[in-house]
Amino acid sequence: MRIEHRIGIQADADSIWEVLSDLEHWGDWNPLYPRAAGIIRIGSVLDIDEHVPGLKVHNIRPTVLDWAPYDHIHWRTAMWRGWVNATRFMEIEELTKGSCIFSNGEIFSGLLVDFAVPRAIRPKIRQGFEAMSEALKAEAEKRWQASGRAPR
Numbered sequence: 001m002r003i004e005h006r007i008g009i010q011a012d013a014d015s016i017w018e019v020l021s022d023l024e025h026w027g028d029w030n031p032l033y034p035r036a037a038g039i040i041r042i043g044s045v046l047d048i049d050e051h052v053p054g055l056k057v058h059n060i061r062p063t064v065l066d067w068a069p070y071d072h073i074h075w076r077t078a079m080w081r082g083w084v085n086a087t088r089f090m091e092i093e094e095l096t097k098g099s100c101i102f103s104n105g106e107i108f109s110g111l112l113v114d115f116a117v118p119r120a121i122r123p124k125i126r127q128g129f130e131a132m133s134e135a136l137k138a139e140a141e142k143r144w145q146a147s148g149r150a151p152r
Contacts, residue, residue: 001113003122004105005129009137011144013070013094016102019139020073020090029139032132040067046075052128055121062088070094084110084117098150102136104129 009016019029023036023046030036031051038046044064051057062075065087072091079086091103106125108117117125144150 001108001117001122002105003108003125003129004103005126005133006101006103007130007133007137009100009102009140010098011100011137011140012098012149013092013100015144015147015149016092016100016136016140017070018143019136020092021069029135030132031135032128038064040064040073042066050128052121052124053131054124054127062086080110080112080116082110083112084108098144102133104133104136 021040023038023040026036027034033048034051034057035049036046037048038044040046042064045061046064048060048062049057050060060077062077064073064075066072066074070092072089074090075088077086077088078084085108087107087109089103089105089107093101093103095101106129110116
């Protein structure tokens with residue numbers, strides 16, 4: 001099962017990555033992850049508070065699977081004692097200098113997906129991805145304009 005939100009951002013990949021890769025400051029702009037800590041490197045375990053709209057804030061400890069600067073971060077969280085895995089992706093696709101698509105989503109797999117992620121919660125998860133995307137867009141566009149790299 002896949003839940004995803006995509007959004008166009010009028011900023012360069014550098015500005016988006018600057019915001020996305022700064023985990024320690026996610027709480028300043030990110031409504032889905034109001035607190036995050038750790039180092040983005042393959043195999044590292046992050047410490048993140050997640051706030052899906054309408055649900056209680058809970059802590060996740062995902063393992064970074066892959067990352068590439070200015071391009072993507074992928075992590076995996078095991079749930080229900082490993083019977084369900086959630087692979088999280090945040091990807092930047094630069095269309096032209098100053099125009100990108102940001103893909104923000106999660107792929108759930110395993111025998112107990114329907115129990116771990118019931119249908120009633122799926123729209124809330126997508127709402128959380130949408131809120132994060134919108135907030136990232138606002139922050140990255142603001143920083144891009146302030147950087148002097150944006151066309152006048």
